[in-house]
Amino acid sequence: xxxxxxxxxxxxxxxxxxxxxxxxxxxxxxxxxxxxxxxxxxxxxxxxxxxxxxxxxxxxxxxxxxxxxxxxxxxxxxxxxxxxxxxxxxxxxxxxxxxxxxxxxxxxxxxxxxxxxxxxxxxxxxxxxxxxxxxxxxxxxxxxxxxxxxxxxxxxxxxxxxxxxxxxxxxxxxxxxxxxxxxxxxxxxxxxxxxxxxxxxxxxxxxxxxxxxxxxxxxxxxxxxxxxxxxxxxxxxxxxxxxxxxxxxxxxxxxxxxxx
Amino acid sequence: xxxxxxxxxxxxxxxxxxxxxxxxxxxxxxxxxxxxxxxxxxxxxxxxxxxxxxxxxxxxxxxxxxxxxxxxxxxxxxxxxxxxxxxxxxxxxxxxxxxxxxxxxxxxxx
Amino acid sequence: xxxxxxxxxxxxxxxxxxxxxxxxxxxxxxxxxxxxxxxxxxxxxxxxxxxxxxxxxxxxxxxxxxxxxxxxxxxxxxxxxxxxxxxxxxxxxxxxxxxxxxxxxxxxxxxxxxxxxxxxxxxxxxxxxxxxxxxxxxxxxxxxxxxxxxxxxxxxxxxxxx
Numbered sequence: 001x002x003x004x005x006x007x008x009x010x011x012x013x014x015x016x017x018x019x020x021x022x023x024x025x026x027x028x029x030x031x032x033x034x035x036x037x038x039x040x041x042x043x044x045x046x047x048x049x050x051x052x053x054x055x056x057x058x059x060x061x062x063x064x065x066x067x068x069x070x071x072x073x074x075x076x077x078x079x080x081x082x083x084x085x086x087x088x089x090x091x092x093x094x095x096x097x098x099x100x101x102x103x104x105x106x107x108x109x110x111x112x113x114x115x116x117x118x119x120x121x122x123x124x125x126x127x128x129x130x131x132x133x134x135x136x137x138x139x140x141x142x143x144x145x146x147x148x149x150x151x152x153x154x155x156x157x158x159x160x161x162x163x164x165x166x167x168x169x170x171x172x173x174x175x176x177x178x179x180x181x182x183x184x185x186x187x188x189x190x191x192x193x194x195x196x197x198x199x200x201x202x203x204x205x206x207x208x209x210x211x212x213x214x215x216x217x218x219x220x221x222x223x224x225x226x227x228x229x230x231x232x233x234x235x236x237x238x239x240x241x242x243x244x245x246x247x248x249x250x251x252x253x254x255x256x257x258x259x260x
Numbered sequence: 261x262x263x264x265x266x267x268x269x270x271x272x273x274x275x276x277x278x279x280x281x282x283x284x285x286x287x288x289x290x291x292x293x294x295x296x297x298x299x300x301x302x303x304x305x306x307x308x309x310x311x312x313x314x315x316x317x318x319x320x321x322x323x324x325x326x327x328x329x330x331x332x333x334x335x336x337x338x339x340x341x342x343x344x345x346x347x348x349x350x351x352x353x354x355x356x357x358x359x360x361x362x363x364x365x366x367x368x369x370x
Numbered sequence: 371x372x373x374x375x376x377x378x379x380x381x382x383x384x385x386x387x388x389x390x391x392x393x394x395x396x397x398x399x400x401x402x403x404x405x406x407x408x409x410x411x412x413x414x415x416x417x418x419x420x421x422x423x424x425x426x427x428x429x430x431x432x433x434x435x436x437x438x439x440x441x442x443x444x445x446x447x448x449x450x451x452x453x454x455x456x457x458x459x460x461x462x463x464x465x466x467x468x469x470x471x472x473x474x475x476x477x478x479x480x481x482x483x484x485x486x487x488x489x490x491x492x493x494x495x496x497x498x499x500x501x502x503x504x505x506x507x508x509x510x511x512x513x514x515x516x517x518x519x520x521x522x523x524x525x526x527x528x529x530x531x532x
Contacts, residue, residue: 040437040447049271049285050492052334059267059289190441190524206442209291209333260441281487294496296473322485325493330469330477332445332494339480342487 024162024243027181027195030250034257036185036194045200045258053135053204053256056128056211060136063129070120075133078117086140088147090253094242096153103157105238106134107213125232131211135202138255145252146199148245161243164236170227179221191260196221198244200257207260214241265361266290270351275368276343284315284323285338288353288361294329310335312354317367318347343369414470414504418516421466421506425514432465432517434505443497443523450480452489452507452515462489464508471501497523 034042044050065076079085094105097112104112110133111122123130150158165176179188180196187193201214208216215237219229230236271285288310295307307329314324323339335353346369353361418427431453440446452462461484467477480491489507497503502520509515 038437038439038441041441044445044447044494047285049269050287050336050338052287052289052336054269055267055287055289055334058269204334206445209444294473317485320485321481321483323491324481325491326479326481328474328476328478330467330472330474330496332496336492336494338492339482340486340488340490342485344485 024158024246025181026247026249027184030197030248031195032251032254033194033197033200033259034254036192037258037260041206041258041260045254045256051204051256051258053202053211053258056132056135056202056204057139057256059128060132060134063133064136069114069118071118073118075113078113082137082140086137088141088144090138090141090255091144091147093148094157094238094245095149096157101153103154103235103238103242105233105241106137107233108238110134110137126213126216131202131213134213135211135256138202138253141253142255143252146245146249148242148249150242150246154242157239158242158246160236161239161241164240165243165247170222170225172225174225176221196244197248197251198241199248199251199253200255200259202255203257203259205259211256214244266353268351268353268361268363270363270365272349272365272367274366275370278343278345278369280343281340282343282367283338283340284349285336286313286315286351287334287336289334290353290355292329292331292333292335296329307356309356310353311356312352313337314352314354315339315341316350316352317341318345322349343367345369412470412472412501413475414468414502417468417470417475418504418506421508422514425512427506427514427516429516431515432505432507434503434517434519436503436519436521438520438522440497440521440523443499445494446497446521446523447492448495448503449492450490450505450517454489454509456482456484456487456489458484459510461486461510462507463510465489465491466504466506466508467495468504468506469495469497469501470504472496472498477503497521499523 034045048054063075064082065074067074067077076082090106093109094103096102097104107125107130110130114120114122168175176196179193183193184195185192198214201217202211203217204211213232215232218237218240219232222229267289269287273282276282290310291308292310293305293308295304297305299305309329309331310327312324312326313335315322322341323337325337327335346367349365349367351363433451435449436446448467450465450467452465454460454462456462462482465480465482468475469477477495478493482489500521500523502518504516504518507515
């Protein structure tokens, strides 16, 4: 294990400690995460008949019309056909909730409808129903660019996310930007470091042999640098998610992705 | 034994011409627990896999597979068939305990 | 709550291959040490002999395609295609997929028939380590044909349990 950590820090040691700017920045040419996967993995993502994540999408579609929850009112009961009503919705998350002022990601919004409108218990983060609904709703924005607000009430959260992205963390003392801006294309533990774009999530990951949320991916990156893994849905990760969404702004959403 | 259907996804054309060769793709949500892993307490996690998959088109078997622990989680199969008459295509996945997941699609010949 | 990914890795990896994999993972593809690549075929010979039951196995007619480098042994895309007329009297009956370095050499048997139209199957398989995979096709006339493909498996380094 120690050898591996050493190897990992060596591999990343190649990235220079560029002067940290205080300005948000995006990769000059944005590239989606799947172009850093093998041709076989890319083919699996491109074919809905072969992409295992589509099993979760199918479950989400079923849940959308399910009347099992609290009041017996399904999502469809209020929102109608998701293909129309949820088109473009995922491009606008995370966003500030007008009522509470909190920054909500899509998972947070779905659970708000669960509790406030269906009067049911919220889904656990990373549970099959929450992953399925998130994947199903995100699919309705396939091919659409991100459209998040980073000013006004969201400005402070955006800054928190940006600052998280450029701050060195963990025993390996690495910031997100050192891998996902400065070491893009390099090999690390058999992976190829991508730009850390978020538009392919939720995704099916071979290593997990299942579907996972963006926060599960972020927890893996936190652990990778031996930093504290924040809880699923934590405000820090949601703020980071906002920064990532803005950083992916030029890329069409292509979730659900398939990853190593 | 009560059947507990697993979510599936089947991709195939709804209509086709007689004599055409069509491609069929299937996925089933199943962990394919190998039986080689141990839990946190060191106990072997029992093997739980899809052991057999069978596809019938108008009651004739067009594709079948015997599957073992070396098949990936959420098993995927793509295969083909020659279009004959209109009729049902039935997909049956059976696990080691004999529990079945069954799905049917109709192929209409134009 | 998801399990840490390390518990999800096939546990039968030899210490030798884990160490080799860890080193290899730090290298780029082109720098992969050729000598460390392929080990003996483990249980493959026995599994193949069992299927053949004394019959001759001819190399050819079977095109097995797997990635030369698998990013993760949990999901390796497989495509197998057999040259055959696929008529009522001349068709592929069964295709066996064998990986001798897996804990169980037999991965799957695909059964086809005249109604299959085309002898081609695609799937995803698990490979415990770098090895040569064999596809053995049994024809309706009882003859056996084989194709192989060698795959370098980049092992999971067990670093991220998120």
